[in-house]
Amino acid sequence: MRAFVADGNGSVRLEEVDERDPDPWEIVVAVAAFSINRGETFQLEDPRPEWRPGKDIAGYVAVAATDGSGPSAGTPVVAHVPSSGWAQRVVVPRTAAIVELPARVDVTTSAALPLAGLTALRLLRSVGPLPGISILLTGASGGVGHYLTELAVAGGAEVTAVSASHERGRRLAGLGADVVADVEQTPGRFDVVLDSVGGPGFTAARRKARPAGRVIWFGQASRQPVTLDFFDWVDGTTGAPIEQFHYAGTPDEDAADLRTLVRLVQRGQLHPEIGLVESWSRTASVIEDLRARRIRGNAILTVT
Ligand SMILES: NC(=O)c1ccc[n+]([C@@H]2O[C@H](COP(=O)([O-])OP(=O)(O)OC[C@H]3O[C@@H](n4cnc5c(N)ncnc54)[C@H](OP(=O)(O)O)[C@@H]3O)[C@@H](O)[C@H]2O)c1
CATH class of the missing domain: 3.40.50.720 (NAD(P)-binding Rossmann-like Domain)
Structure with missing residues (x-):
């Protein structure tokens, strides 16, 4: 599958990467959209070896957990993962928050919720x-x-x-x-x-x-x-x-609060401000726009 990796110059390049096999309790998400957070642009300036960027993703369950836990294949979901989310597919670890999206919450928009929403x-x-x-x-x-x-x-x-x-x-x-x-x-x-x-x-x-x-x-x-x-x-x-202040919570707290954010959007009590929606092919230039304060609210990249 294709995924963004740090290019060593503060930005990213799209590469073919190996996809790891999920454990029985893990879900594989086919990513439809991801958002970029300012903190992730900082991490790109000094990337750890083997690290890939990407914390906020939304999409559809491609492979359900084989132990029967979690949402079934095809379910729309939003997730907050530790890394590696700017990719076609993501194996969501047990410690990450993944929440089903109700019918009235748009998948692309929901990618803007996790990190910024949990922080607020x-x-x-x-x-x-x-x-x-x-x-x-x-x-x-x-x-x-x-x-x-x-x-x-x-x-x-x-x-x-x-x-x-x-x-x-x-x-x-x-x-x-x-x-x-x-x-x-x-x-x-x-x-x-x-x-x-x-x-x-x-x-x-x-x-x-x-x-x-x-x-x-x-x-x-x-x-x-x-x-x-x-x-x-x-x-x-x-x-x-x-x-x-740092936003970090336990996996259970992350899941509960992400569910709250989704519910607030569903009820019309929270309206993500989406400054830009672009194809993920433009990720590198969107990172530059974010750094240069040219984006208002969240930037969303759609995965094709
Ligand atoms: N502590 C935590 O746990 C945590 C978690 C998430 C985010 N954060 C931090 O919270 C902040 C907001 O996050 P975000 O995702 O909303 O970031 P963001 O979308 O990048 O927004 C940050 C805003 O800061 C202003 N800004 C940017 N560069 C600036 C500069 N050089 N001087 C003055 N103002 C500048 C810009 O507003 P104007 O151009 O309108 O001034 C920009 O829209 C970031 O600093 C991020 O790193 C912290």
């Missing part, structure tokens, strides 16, 4: 009760930011989303966020600051936390490390603790 859901859980709280969210125009904004607004929070331009923030505004381009010019302080940009943007966002607020740091899209200056704190205006 779990970030909001770590925030706690939402009604009435104010949230400042940086790096908001990506997949995580759109899910987070829709869920937080529905939960009663006031969301201020930071995005580079009015156009990139248009859908966030439609979901109920105040959209701003410049954190430093944003009036007021926030109960919770969620930063995924890092670098100097982190410091600007951190200063916007209320003294009794919280700063949750969950990414570094800028690729620039954060510098903390002791003297930023000595005027007594801010004292909010900084917490680091």
Whole structure:
């Protein structure tokens, strides 16, 4: 079968690869679509030997588990796998989350759900009760930011989303966020600051936390490390603790939360923002577009 492998120059090339035999409890998925996450583009810059990219896939069960567990052949599914998902077929390991798709959830769209959706859901859980709280969210125009904004607004929070331009923030505004381009010019302080940009943007966002607020740091899209200056704190205006967040859960938690995301989409309570759907033959150029901030929401590649 054909699959994308790291090309050693930060991108990918399509190659013929061996397909391993599934264990009796494993399911083989014929991939219809996959999505690309920013973190995966970082991994491509320093790939481990034998690693192949791809965490978020959707498609149809090609080979059901021979032990009788799991969905039958032909069932539409979405899955979050550790790696190797940008391929025609994927053997889904036992530790990965795989969820059946109901009739009203589109297979291609669902590929945008796993990593970005799990991250948004779990970030909001770590925030706690939402009604009435104010949230400042940086790096908001990506997949995580759109899910987070829709869920937080529905939960009663006031969301201020930071995005580079009015156009990139248009859908966030439609979901109920105040959209701003410049954190430093944003009036007021926030109960919770969620930063995924890092670098100097982190410091600007951190200063916007209320003294009794919280700063949750969950990414570094800028690729620039954060510098903390002791003297930023000595005027007594801010004292909010900084917490680091990672989305990882147990296999059971991943499956339960992926099922929740699918259910929210089915009920019309969550609307993946799909910035682009292209043939997988364009994967390398879509990776470049993502790096250059030319994609809003999630990028989906369809497998032919
Ligand atoms: N901690 C975890 O467990 C976890 C899990 C998933 C994702 N993440 C992180 O969460 C962040 C969002 O993920 P995503 O998939 O939604 O990413 P994404 O689609 O790539 O969106 C990130 C957004 O960050 C902004 N951005 C990109 N480069 C930037 C730069 N150099 N300076 C300032 N802003 C920049 C862009 O918005 P504008 O162009 O509109 O400013 C972009 O749309 C990423 O940093 C990702 O690595 C963390």
